[in-house]
Amino acid sequence: MKRAPSPSSGEPGGRADLRPDSRPDVQSDVQSDVQSDVQSDVQPGIQARVRIQWPGFSLDVDERLPARGVTALFGHSGSGKTTLLRCIAGLEHAAEGRIQFNGEVWQDAETWVPTHRRPIGYVFQEASLFPHLTVLGNLRYGQKRSQRNAAAQDQRQARFSLEHAIELLGIGHLLKRRPTALSGGERQRVSIARALAVNPRLLLMDEPLAALDLARKQEILPYLERLHDDLAIPVLYVSHAPDEVARLADHLVTMDGGRVQASGPINEVLSRLDLPIRLGEDAGVVLDGEVAERDERWHLLRIACCSTSLWVRDSGAAIGDHARIRILARDVSIAHQPSRGTSILNSLPARVLSLGEDAHPALALVKLDVAGNPVLARLTRRSAEELGLAPAQSVWIQIKAVALL
Amino acid sequence: MPRLRPLLLAFSLAAPGTVCAEEAQIAVAANFTAPMKAIIARFEDDTGHSVKVSFGSTGKLYAQIQNGAPFEALLAADQRRPELLEEEGVGVPGSRFTYAIGSLVLWSADAEKVEDGPALLESGDFNKLSIANPKLAPYGEASVQTLEALGVEQAIEPKLVMGENIAQAYQFVDTGNADIGFVALSQVMQGGEIVKGSGWIVPGEMHAPIRQDAVILESGKDNPAVTELFAYLQGEKAKAIIHDFGYETE
Amino acid sequence: MFLTETDLEAIALTLRLASVTTLILFAVGTPIAWWLARTHSRWKGPVGALVALPLVLPPSVLGFYLLVTMGPNGPVGAVTEALGIGLLPFTFWGLVVGSVFYSLPFMVQPVQNAFEAIGERPLEAAATLRASPMDRFFSVALPLSLPGFVTAGILTFAHTVGEFGVVLMIGGNIPGLTRVASVQIYDYVEALEYGNAHRLAAVLLVFSFLVLLVLYAWRPDRKRA
Numbered sequence: 001m002k003r004a005p006s007p008s009s010g011e012p013g014g015r016a017d018l019r020p021d022s023r024p025d026v027q028s029d030v031q032s033d034v035q036s037d038v039q040s041d042v043q044p045g046i047q048a049r050v051r052i053q054w055p056g057f058s059l060d061v062d063e064r065l066p067a068r069g070v071t072a073l074f075g076h077s078g079s080g081k082t083t084l085l086r087c088i089a090g091l092e093h094a095a096e097g098r099i100q101f102n103g104e105v106w107q108d109a110e111t112w113v114p115t116h117r118r119p120i121g122y123v124f125q126e127a128s129l130f131p132h133l134t135v136l137g138n139l140r141y142g143q144k145r146s147q148r149n150a151a152a153q154d155q156r157q158a159r160f161s162l163e164h165a166i167e168l169l170g171i172g173h174l175l176k177r178r179p180t181a182l183s184g185g186e187r188q189r190v191s192i193a194r195a196l197a198v199n200p201r202l203l204l205m206d207e208p209l210a211a212l213d214l215a216r217k218q219e220i221l222p223y224l225e226r227l228h229d230d231l232a233i234p235v236l237y238v239s240h241a242p243d244e245v246a247r248l249a250d251h252l253v254t255m256d257g258g259r260v261q262a263s264g265p266i267n268e269v270l271s272r273l274d275l276p277i278r279l280g281e282d283a284g285v286v287l288d289g290e291v292a293e294r295d296e297r298w299h300l301l302r303i304a305c306c307s308t309s310l311w312v313r314d315s316g317a318a319i320g321d322h323a324r325i326r327i328l329a330r331d332v333s334i335a336h337q338p339s340r341g342t343s344i345l346n347s348l349p350a351r352v353l354s355l356g357e358d359a360h361p362a363l364a365l366v367k368l369d370v371a372g373n374p375v376l377a378r379l380t381r382r383s384a385e386e387l388g389l390a391p392a393q394s395v396w397i398q399i400k401a402v403a404l405l
Numbered sequence: 406m407p408r409l410r411p412l413l414l415a416f417s418l419a420a421p422g423t424v425c426a427e428e429a430q431i432a433v434a435a436n437f438t439a440p441m442k443a444i445i446a447r448f449e450d451d452t453g454h455s456v457k458v459s460f461g462s463t464g465k466l467y468a469q470i471q472n473g474a475p476f477e478a479l480l481a482a483d484q485r486r487p488e489l490l491e492e493e494g495v496g497v498p499g500s501r502f503t504y505a506i507g508s509l510v511l512w513s514a515d516a517e518k519v520e521d522g523p524a525l526l527e528s529g530d531f532n533k534l535s536i537a538n539p540k541l542a543p544y545g546e547a548s549v550q551t552l553e554a555l556g557v558e559q560a561i562e563p564k565l566v567m568g569e570n571i572a573q574a575y576q577f578v579d580t581g582n583a584d585i586g587f588v589a590l591s592q593v594m595q596g597g598e599i600v601k602g603s604g605w606i607v608p609g610e611m612h613a614p615i616r617q618d619a620v621i622l623e624s625g626k627d628n629p630a631v632t633e634l635f636a637y638l639q640g641e642k643a644k645a646i647i648h649d650f651g652y653e654t655e
Numbered sequence: 656m657f658l659t660e661t662d663l664e665a666i667a668l669t670l671r672l673a674s675v676t677t678l679i680l681f682a683v684g685t686p687i688a689w690w691l692a693r694t695h696s697r698w699k700g701p702v703g704a705l706v707a708l709p710l711v712l713p714p715s716v717l718g719f720y721l722l723v724t725m726g727p728n729g730p731v732g733a734v735t736e737a738l739g740i741g742l743l744p745f746t747f748w749g750l751v752v753g754s755v756f757y758s759l760p761f762m763v764q765p766v767q768n769a770f771e772a773i774g775e776r777p778l779e780a781a782a783t784l785r786a787s788p789m790d791r792f793f794s795v796a797l798p799l800s801l802p803g804f805v806t807a808g809i810l811t812f813a814h815t816v817g818e819f820g821v822v823l824m825i826g827g828n829i830p831g832l833t834r835v836a837s838v839q840i841y842d843y844v845e846a847l848e849y850g851n852a853h854r855l856a857a858v859l860l861v862f863s864f865l866v867l868l869v870l871y872a873w874r875p876d877r878k879r880a
Contacts, residue, residue, distance in 0.1 A: 091779050115782035116790075122783035128776050132798040141794070142784030198785055464845030489847075533745060538828060541845040566745045566827030569841065576719075577827065581727040582744040 046202070046234070050087045050097040052258075059083050059095070059258040067102060069250030070228055070235040072266075074242075080258035081238045082125075085204050088236065089122050090115035101202060116145075121200030125207045127187035129179035135190050136175040139165070142198035165193040168230060169223050185216035189223060196227075203235040209244060217244075224248055229322070242282035246270075246326045247405040271374035273356030273365050280359065284328035285375055286405065291321045300345075303404070307371040311345045312404045324405040329365060331400040332377035334387060338396045346399040350375065352389055368397060427630035430457045430475060432466040434482035434617065436544070436571050436589050437505065440650040441480065444643050452637070454630035462570050464541055470495060470622065477625020478635070480504060480617065482571075483543040487620035500621035504638050505652040507615035508590035509547050512604040514579050522605025525585065526557050533566045535577035535586030543615045544571040548587035550612035578602075590651035597649060617652075662855050664831050665839040672747070672835060673815040676754040677762075680811050681804070683755065684762035689792070691763065692770035706763045709756060714820025721753050722825050745827035750835070753821040761810040769803020770796060806870065813866045816859070 045067040052059040059080040065071050073081040086092040088099055090106065090113060099107040106113045121142075129138050143162050166172050169189040179187055188208055195203060208224075209217045221244070228235070228248055239245050245252060245266075252269040254261045262269045269275060270285045289305025299314040303323050310325060317323060338347050350368040358365050364384045366377045377397060389395070433441045438460050445456045459466070463482040470476055470490065479496075481487050484503070490496035511522040519525060526534075537545035545567070552558040568574035571589050578586035590606060593599050619638065625631040637643055644654045658666070691703055709717055724731045725743040732742050743749035773796060781791040797804075819837040826833035828842070836859055843852035 089783060091782070114787075115779070116785045116787050120783060122780070124776065124780060126776070128780040130777060130780070130795060130799075132801075141781070141786075145785035145790070148785075194784065198783075204783075462845060464847065467847070468844060532742070533827070535827070538842065538845075540842060566829060569823060569828070569845070573824075576722065577744070580723050580729075581732075582722060582725070582742060582825075583827075 044102055046088065046102075046236070047098065047100040048084065048088055050084060050095050050099070052083065052087075052092065052095045054094070057083075057258065059087075061255075061258070061260055063253065063260055063263060065234070065236065065253070065263075066251050067234050068232075070237050070248050071251040071253060072245040072249035073236060073238045073253050073255060074240065074245050074249075075255035075261075076240055078257075079255040081240075081255045082206050083258075084255070085206050085236055085238050088202075089120055089204055090118050119199075119201040121195030121198055121203045123188075123192050123195045123203070123205040123208045125210050127179070127184075127191035129182075129187055129191055129194070131179055133179075134175065135171065135177050135179065135182070138179065138190060139175075139194050139197050142194055146198040162197045165196040168196070168226055169193040183216070184212050185219040188212065188216075188220055192223070192227070196231075201233055203231065203233055204238075205235060206238045207240070208237075209241070210239070221247060242279055246282075246284070246286050247324065267374055271367055271376055273354060273367055273376075281330065282328070283330070283365070283376060283378065284326060285373075286324055286326045287373055287375075289323050289325065291317045291319050291323050294319060301404070303402075305373070308348055310348075310399070310402050312402045315404050317404070326403045326405050327375055327399055328401070328403075329376035329378035331402075332368075332375060333398045333400070334366065334368075334377055334379060334383075334389070335396045335398060336387065339398055342398065344398045344400055346402060348397055348399070350395055350397045352391055352393040352395060354391055355384065355389060368395070370397070427454045427628060428457065429454060429477055429625065429628055429630035429634055430459075431478040431480065431625075431631070431634070432459045432461065432470065432474070432476040433480040434463045434466070435460050436482055436507070436591060437480055437617065440505075440591065440647050440652065443646045443650075444638065447642055447646070448634060448637050451642075452630075452633055454633065456630065456634060462541070475624065476622055477628055477631045478619065478621045480619040482507075482617055484616050484618045487618040490620055490622065495622055496620040497623060497626045500626070500635065501618055502635075502639065503616045503655050504619045505617045505647050505654060507544060507547075507617060508609070508651055508653065509544060509551065509587055509607040509612060509615065510590045510593060510599070510604040510651075511585060511607060512575075512578060512588045512593050512599075512602055513585045514581055514602040515584070516601075516603050518585060519603040519605050522607070523555050525605075526552070526555055526561065529560060529564070531564065531584035533577070533583035533585075534561055534564050535566050535568060535574045535583035535588075537571040537574040537587070538567045538569055542570050542574075543617075544574070544587065544589055547607075547612035547615050551587065551607050554611040592651075594651035595649075658854060658858065659851070661830060661834075662836075662839060662851070662858075665834055665836045665855070666858065668747075668831060668834065669816055669836040672750055672754060673812045675751050676758060676815045677808055677812045679751065679755055680758060680762040681808065684759060684807070684811075685766060687759075688763045688766035689770055689796070692767045707760050709758070710760050714757060714818070715824060717757060718753065718821040718824025721749075721756065721821065725749060725752070725825065744825045745829060745833060747832055749825050750822055750833055753825050754815045754818055757818055757821045758811045758814045761814045762807045765803045765807035765810065766800065769800030769806075772803075773799045805873070809866060809870045813863060813870075816866075817863065 046065040048065065049062040050059055057078070061080070061084055073084060075081045083092060087095045097107065098105070105111045106118055130141065133141060139162055169192055171186065171189050171193055174182060174186055174190065182190065192208065209220055212220065225248065237248060249266045251264070252266045253263040254269065254275060262272055262275055267285050287305045289303045291301050292304035292309065293302035294314065295302070300311045301314050301317065303310045303312055303325055305325065312325060348370055350370045353367040353369050353374070356365045356367070358378060362380050363378055364381045366379065366384065366389060368375045368377060375397065441458060445458065449455055459476065463486050466479060467486045467490070470479060479487060479490065487496060487501050491498055491501055511519055513519045525531065536548040539545035539549045549558065552561060566577060566583055568577055571592070574586050575588040575592045577583040578588065593601060593604055619635065621631055621635060647654055687706060691699060722744055723729050725735070726732045727736065727742060735741060735743055743752055777795050777799060778791050781795045786794060817837065819841065822833065822835050822838055823841070826838065828834050828838060836855060840852050840855050840859070843849070843855065
């Protein structure tokens with residue numbers, strides 16, 4: 001299983017293809033569109049410089065977002081994340097600035113590419129399906145139009161078939177229904193498939209799960225993960241839910257008050273000591289690894305990651321599967337020695353990187369290095385003092401709970 | 406409620422103020438609007454009575470009277486409606502008289518259009534001829550009789566447009582939508598002459614006289630303001646005004 | 656026969672006038688309604704008020720203005736004469752023009768409400784699905800506001816059937832050309848032919864009731880919303 005395709009695949013960022021059945025590096029037949037390739041080689045990714053000034057709200061962002069993987073725009077409501085997404089989609093006419101995607105200018109002082117000419121797919125918070133069309137009608141709506149528009153372009157780019165979208169989102173049995181006859185979760189799955197069916201080069205998702213209850217969320221998250229694993233196009237994923245972000249994002253941009261607070265690879269951002277304060281109980285890191293071993297007797301999986309191993313509950317994943325695990329700061333404790341006689345399974349050597357304050361004066365956050373990966377631990381300042389923690393110090397960490405995402 | 410009391414008091418004080426003079430409420434055919442206003446102004450000065458007038462088409466006023474409208478007298482545009490009211494017992498027998506005889510004029514808003522009326526009608530050199538609906542308005546009936554007298558009614562029919570009353574027939578011509586039309590002389594005459602456009606006054610013998618009758622209604626028979634107004638209408642002062650506006654009297 | 660020949664002629668003319676007016680208003684009223692529903696222009700208020708004016712304006716006022724502007728001395732009359740159409744008063748098409756103005760709010764307002772009820776979202780969704788503005792209008796806005804169009808069409812038709820004042824002012828009461836049913840009834844009443852008036856009035860009454868019955872009994876598929 002692949003996570004975000006590696007940049008070394010030799011494939012230019014602009015040809016962010018959807019290749020469900022082929023590995024990214026087998027892609028050699030796309031060289032025809034030379035000019036576009038050159039362009040995108042110059043400036044891969046999304047460049048967004050946007051400024052909006054409304055009464056009671058302002059947005060001032062100048063960010064370069066990666067051309068690969070899932071980038072989460074994270075923040076509280078009102079932080080400007082949705083507005084930024086809408087600017088990139090061309091839905092916010094009031095914005096001034098410059099939007100560029102893989103070298104193509106979508107907006108600047110002279111240019112305005114209207115939404116329907118931007119090669120995007122957009123998933124709204126509410127499914128926003130057309131009530132006068134069936135599910136299939138909804139799916140075909142965008143597909144037909146994108147094919148018509150793309151007629152001049154290389155038809156080989158029509159690499160993401162409607163059938164595949166239907167299969168990926170598991171909506172084959174719903175095609176003849178009306179949107180009103182669908183559950184909330186089904187509606188959102190159709191809406192995602194509809195966005196994919198236009199063959200986007202950039203997928204924009206605006207809190208696609210926010211309107212759903214927990215059960216529906218759990219229903220859709222696996223599909224989103226499949227998407228994540230399947231799509232080679234960049235995804236911008238707006239969310240205010242740390243668990244979604246931890247589960248899906250490769251890259252994280254946190255926003256507050258219309259401004260970007262932090263931006264970078266997810267672990268870099270999550271392990272920043274100044275940011276977890278705002279995440280509160282959700283402060284923690286995610287680690288990517290692989291399922292290495294199954295312990296049938298105890299129903300446990302060994303996840304190989306960070307040159308070490310972690311045991312987690314058996315989720316049914318196959319050996320060799322990619323696995324992302326989440327370790328919350330509050331579940332990590334620190335000791336001088338590897339512990340004996342404890343209920344905790346996962347005990348690892350680590351090195352203290354830095355110490356920081358937490359939201360409550362009694363607490364401290366410690367950033368540790370575990371075989372090259374950052375991990376956060378939350379403990380009382382008293383414990384930190386008693387342990388005499390200082391940067392570069394070698395310690396053992398005990399991880400009370402590891403969540404396999 | 407306490408707040409309303411001063412208001413109620415004010416009303417109750419104001420009401421008796423109108424008692425000192427008698428008041429008449431009458432209905433008048435629309436074509437007689439201008440002379441009637443002039444006559445009432447003189448009448449109120451001379452007698453101290455006050456007159457409230459509703460102007461409207463004779464047909465409408467008649468229907469309203471039949472259905473209990475509080476009018477005390479009707480000055481109609483024809484003879485038929487006052488007669489009917491008398492027969493129906495709504496009009497006071499013996500009160501009916503002809504207060505004015507209308508004159509018909511072939512008129513154009515264009516000062517040079519109508520020089521020789523009959524010749525113009527025969528030539529057909531106009532886009533539309535506007536008349537009042539002959540079914541409804543005595544002036545319309547007189548217009549058709551005039552066309553018949555001239556022997557052009559067949560030729561002119563395609564060019565005929567009809568106003569619901571003589572006021573509308575005049576409006577069509579005045580706005581230029583119809584080149585010419587048969588209108589009431591009273592509509593275009595002031596101080597004894599046609600003040601606007603050009604016209605040919607139709608000789609009285611070409612159509613039945615357009616007699617406008619007035620009748621006192623049962624509700625007004627004991628109101629001195631009404632009876633005095635009827636007497637006044639037959640007096641010389643009123644007749645002078647009526648003539649000034651292009652009507653004749655008996 | 657229950658109705659006279661001229662009555663039937665008047666009814667046929669009335670239905671023709673109402674149909675033509677409704678068709679024209681679909682074409683004329685829809686863009687106005689669309690603009691009113693979507694614009695943030697400062698002209699939205701004035702234009703909306705202008706469109707609503709016939710609701711409060713006495714038909715005689717509207718009819719009088721039409722008579723004057725469409726006459727030879729009026730601006731519209733000058734244009735129609737220059738175009739070789741001639742003058743519009745006393746013609747069927749003159750009545751159509753008058754009816755279009757008179758029934759404008761009955762077309763624009765329901766359609767505008769329907770457009771407004773759609774909201775931005777479906778149109779934005781369509782834009783992200785590669786639909787151009789014109790495409791969005793026809794493939795999303797129109798089908799979603801269909802109930803509004805049905806309401807508007809029925810109201811416009813019925814209102815034109817019931818029109819009287821404007822026709823009276825600019826029609827000239829020409830049988831078969833401008834003498835519609837309402838004018839015919841008025842003539843009967845004025846001429847004291849109450850029996851004829853009653854018969855024709857009853858036909859209009861029943862017709863109007865049936866139209867409104869259809870309108871009120873007809874319910875669009877609300878579940879869709």
